[in-house]
Amino acid sequence: MATADESVFDDFLADRGHETESASWERDYNKKRCPECSGIHDLEASTCSVCGWTPT
Template identity: 60%
Template sequence: MASAPSDDVFDQFLADRGHETEPQRWDRSYNKKQCPDCGALHDDDAVTCTVCGWDPYA
């Protein structure tokens, strides 16, 4: 029975082909959080983007 490839090997395979393998996080702009998808600015207590619905944990 063959074993599944490790996550590191799979991540490297995707990265070699131009795919993002690291989880996205909020960007920072001045003293606000900035959505990496749409660029909307939010207060530091924001959990999801109220403009596009982006969620860093989804």
Template identity: 60%
Template sequence: MATANDIFDEFLNDNGHDVEQQTWEEDYNKKRCPECGGLHEMSAVECSVCGWVPE
């Protein structure tokens, strides 16, 4: 049975919104923030440029 979150995610997806959870991108031996593109050490848990935190 679909939950309210599933229905809401489907609605957003159908209307052109990205509903996938974002995570760090990897660039060689660095983490790249998906929001601003800032590069960080692999141990980073928060973007020091824009404050983004993975969900």
């Protein structure tokens, strides 16, 4: 859960058109797609083998 300071900061960014949601894997049929580089991976992947991105 976000603290009051994080909530104010998220509201500030959202008001200016920035995304404030945590990034996670995108889905393409039966594969995962990295939100950073669009690399395609099996569903078991926990780290992008192309750019090294991991969900937080």
